[in-house]
Amino acid sequence: MRVSHVALDDFRSYRHAVVEFAPGTTVLLGSNGQGKTNLVEAVSYLSAFSSHRVSAEQALVRLPLSADEAQPGGAVVRVRLVTAGERETVIELEIVRGKANRAKVNRTQVRPREVLGLLKSVVFSPEDLQIVRGDPQVRRQFLDDLLIQQHPLIAQVKSDFDKVARQRAALMKSAQSQLRRGFTPDFSTVEVWDDTFALLSAQLSLARVGLVEELRGPAAHAYEEIGGSPRKLDIEFLASQGNCPVGGDVATIAGELKEILASSRMKEAERGVNLFGAHRDDLKLTLGGMPVKGYASHGETWSVALSLRLGAFELLSRDGDTPILILDDVFAELDSSRRAGLTRMITEAEQVLITAAVADDVPQELHAQVHAVHWDPELGTVVGDE
The missing domain is CATH 3.40.50.300 (P-loop containing nucleotide triphosphate hydrolases)
Known part of the structure; x- marks a missing residue:
């Protein structure tokens, strides 16, 4: 397209x-x-x-x-x-x-x-270094933006989950206030929200883990082409609740999360936050088995970020457009070798x-x-x- x-x-x-814009490559040039x-x-x-x-x-x-x-x-x-x-x-x-x-x-x-x-569309910019170096929220955003383009209906799931998570967090903040005043928190309203929270969280986390499984191969291939390093790039999904296998059952994952929430209510009340759920998922990036964050060079970090975007490009191209x-x-x-590798790979795009x-x-x-x-x-x- x-x-x-x-x-x-x-x-x-x-x-x-x-x-x-003409087909092919267009450069917007300016200070x-x-x-x-x-x-x-x-x-x-x-x-x-x-x-x-x-x-x-x-x-x-x-x-x-x-x-x-x-x-x-x-x-x-x-x-x-x-x-x-x-x-x-x-x-x-x-x-x-x-x-x-x-x-x-x-x-x-x-x-x-x-x-x-x-x-x-797939955008690569200097801000993408934060996918590797930044907080988990940046990596979740990367996954969710790609998911929404693959499966637009997930946007509603994400929106609904965010609303429920905010509501539940507000209840936990209220419970924290009760604890500080010496009262025992009333969790009855929290329990009402837990069913919806757990279900939406499971749907979102399962969609993310499926996407990561699809992305692993294309991202690793892109890194081989542009990375200039023999070390292999691997990506792994880290679900907040622990167990979240590819192709898992939504009801099972939601049920397991509900059990975790039930056993962690007092801890969540003490902190005044939601300690478990899709809003705490993360992405683990490794090169040769070593974490990219904190161990990779600046050039390797650039290559990893770019490989994630090029992997996303390949995934979105699978429908033929x-x-x-x-x-x-x-x-x-980018240095000269990474420029050359990127140039080779972007020739597949109809428009750049x-x-x-x-x-x-x-x-x-x-x-x-x-x-x-x-x-x-x-x-x-x-x-x-x-």
Whole structure:
């Protein structure tokens, strides 16, 4: 698949822009801070309603360019997507400040979640080093964004779980307050929530462990191609509750989690948090059996992060329509051997969008079309042909 046109209104640094993309590789070239990443972020946001840069979507709405300008009420991202057989689909998402978002497909109003799964993309950016080095939440987000593109219905499971987890955590915080005042907590309301919490947690964790099993081979292969190291990359899913086998039974996993919750209530009340559940799952990354975090070199860490994204690209390509590959300021961070390995692998993509500050950072063998990106104090970010 590929995007032929992108139109933005009040998105990030863009007041208004319409950009046409050709098949193949396109480079968005411009100095730092001009708005290159904002454009590719708009494309990728439609894939999983997730940004690789911010967690709050209100940050995607443009700020006023001057003190005299009113704050925009929202942002609009509109893309023309071309899939197998040259079939065209127009996708529109309106991010409304303080209200529910709105979406259209081919000018027909739809629920925003119906957009998920239509446009698939894989983004690699410097922030991806945090998948390896950062907190477990970053690794869970990586898995969930990929899951949502593979199986859009999991977005509802994730949303429901997050809501129930917040409610249960609030009850545990209340129980902690009761303990501190010398009272015995009343867990009856917690018990009511445990059934739903355990079921949703089991569904989400089982989806994640299945994804990790699918991802292991492609990620390891990508590392062999670009890593420049004989050590093998392996990834392992670490379920918060311990037992969560590939292909496991949802009811069984949920039942086991309920038993853990029942035996841990006082400990959770003392801490005022949910100690077990899908919100505490993690991903273990190893090279040659050694943890990547804390042991790998800077170059190896880059290669692992990139291999995870390239593995995701292979998974999403299995339905016959390759996702859009976005490389955000990546080549400048790679040495020559890793650049060469990445260049070989991305030739499989129908469309590659690359941001770069310097033209020499992009390998010439990609034969890329170049769009110049610059900031105008009155117009915002402007995109034009080089």
